[in-house]
């Protein structure tokens with residue numbers, strides 16, 4: 592039985608609140624805590640660092656890019672972040688597939704084939720990012736600072752998906768969080784690649800971004816359906832490349 596709320600015990604909670612003010616300690620604030628944190632922040636190192644270029648050609652590419660006024664280390668750091676997140680994304684869908692093999696009951700429009708397809712796209716995006724890092728002279732096995740942070744950020748999502756007690760609706764909420772982050776991450780990569788004049792990469796990243804927008808639209812719809820909201824049929828193109836993808840929560844509620 593859930594006994595976490597104060598109203599579970601109205602008499603004791605009233606007694607607790609009816610305290611003689613003269614018996615209470617003066618109210619404090621968080622300034623001492625903030626001051627201590629400020630000290631730590633001022634003297635802290637960074638979360639990791641970017642390694643030097645992995646090869647001679649990488650060193651040359653980095654030097655040329657820097658001469659052009661670009662920031663190759665920033666792009667490689669964000670690529671490392673996307674690599675880490677797409678790896679986790681693939682595992683999140685693996686976990687959802689396992690859960691749905693047991694629990695999916697036809698109450699929502701999501702199918703196992705949908706999940707397998709998105710899982711394959713996340714894995715393809717992982718390989719796309721890995722190739723991009725190599726093409727820029729980097730090492731895809733490097734744990735970059737932002738890759739480290741992406742791993743920490745997504746820890747809770749992995750826990751939710753792999754918890755045997757969570758429902759499909761609860762799992763989809765975690766997946767929705769991941770897809771929102773995914774979309775934002777690819778938008779950043781497209782912008783960075785365009786900014787650094789890497790037109791071929793920017794074009795490839797834009798295709799990946801379109802896929803992520805489609806994932807977000809689908810997951811939003813499935814999540815709403817799992818909550819019992821009817822948003823109508825969602826078109827899932829057989830070959831989604833370049834197709835009109837549904838955007839987050841796009842349709843009009845039926846009722």
Ligand SMILES: [Fe+2]
Pocket residue numbers: 680713770773802803806807
């Ligand atoms: Fe995705």
